[in-house]
Amino acid sequence: MxxxxxxxxxxxxDEKKVTSFIELVDKDFYPPLSQRSGGIPERVERCLDxxxxxxxxxxxxxxxxxxxSEGFIGMLGYTKNWKGQDTAxxxxxxxxxxxxxLGISKALYMQLEKxxxxxxxxxxxxCTWSGNPAAIKFYESxxxxxxxxxxxxxxxxxxxxxxxxxxx
Ligand SMILES: CC(C)(COP(=O)(O)OP(=O)(O)OC[C@H]1O[C@@H](n2cnc3c(N)ncnc32)[C@H](O)[C@@H]1OP(=O)(O)O)[C@@H](O)C(=O)NCCC(=O)NCCS
Numbered sequence: 001m002x003x004x005x006x007x008x009x010x011x012x013x014d015e016k017k018v019t020s021f022i023e024l025v026d027k028d029f030y031p032p033l034s035q036r037s038g039g040i041p042e043r044v045e046r047c048l049d050x051x052x053x054x055x056x057x058x059x060x061x062x063x064x065x066x067x068x069s070e071g072f073i074g075m076l077g078y079t080k081n082w083k084g085q086d087t088a089x090x091x092x093x094x095x096x097x098x099x100x101x102l103g104i105s106k107a108l109y110m111q112l113e114k115x116x117x118x119x120x121x122x123x124x125x126x127c128t129w130s131g132n133p134a135a136i137k138f139y140e141s142x143x144x145x146x147x148x149x150x151x152x153x154x155x156x157x158x159x160x161x162x163x164x165x166x167x168x
Contacts, residue, residue, distance in 0.1 A: 004060065004061055005058050005059060005104070006058070006059050006061055007056055007057070007058050007108060007111050008056070008057060008059070009054055009055075009056060010048060010054055010056070010057050010075075011049050012048065012049045014048070014055075015044060015048060017057075017071050017072055018044055018048055018055060018057070019040060019044050020071055021057075021071060021072045022040050022044070022092070022094075024071075024096065024097075025094040025096075025097070026040070028094060028097075029094075030129050030131065030132070030154055030158060031154060033092075043091075043092075047077045047092065052079055052081055053077065053078065053079040053080070054077070054078065055076060055077045055078075056075070056076045056078075056108055056111060056112055056115075057074070057075050058072060058073050058074035058075065058095075058104055058107075058108060071096075073095065073096040073099045073104065074095045074104040074108055075093070075108075076090065076092065076105070076109065076112055077090065077092030077093070078090055078091065078116070078124075079091050080116075080119075082125060083123070083125065085120075086120055086121055086122040086123065087121065087122065087123045087125065088116050088121045088123075088125070089124070090112075090124060090125070090126035093105060093109075093126075093135075100134075105138060106138075109142055117167050121167065122166065123164060123165070124144075124164070124165050125162070125163070125164050126144065126162075126163050126164075127160055127161060127162045127163065128160075128161055129153075129154055129158050129160055129161065130157075130158055130159040130161060131158055136161070139163050143165050144163040144165045145163065145164060145165070146161055146163055147162055147163070147164045149161050149162070150162075
């Protein structure tokens with residue numbers, strides 16, 4: 001574990017911090033998550049600490065007196081049993097803009113994959129959009145392959161790219 005930050009599973013008590021983090025990175029998504037069906041509140045309700053979905057969150061390791069004010073610096077959302085019992089779907093991934101390119105998403109993802117593999121998950125799905133080279137490079141670097149592309153799915157010539165990884 002990196003000594004500068006810690007990764008843990010979120011709980012219902014994290015609702016405000018989860019919401020604030022999604023709001024912080026909202027405009028990095030295309031279209032923004034706040035403009036998608038149900039917006040951010042419904043996403044949090046659907047994905048935070050339910051039977052099948054939750055977030056892994058990253059917190060900086062700071063002095064105790066400062067820790068109250070610290071929000072998350074990375075978050076990964078996953079849903080189990082997405083296309084059958086042994087599958088999962090990554091429904092959210094972002095790193096705080098001030099902490100990108102430091103390996104946080106990679107650390108988050110490795111923890112998730114281990115946890116899902118241990119619980120019997122055999123395939124993980126996700127999607128991103130053309131015009132997001134950071135995410136495309138990231139997913140391909142950790143073993144995901146494209147299995148479908150929906151052209152102009154997001155308007156303005158922006159395609160949705162579907163990815164899948166089969167766990168060994
Ligand atoms: C995509 C994103 C989650 C990556 O998070 P991160 O913590 O900065 O990523 P990491 O530092 O763990 O990088 C891991 C690998 O991803 C790739 N990568 C990350 N950022 C990249 C960039 N800006 N350009 C190209 N490749 C990039 C690299 O392969 C990198 O490995 P390397 O450093 O050994 O070359 C981050 O840029 C982000 O939050 N973007 C906005 C939200 C978003 O697009 N989420 C994905 C939606 S599908």
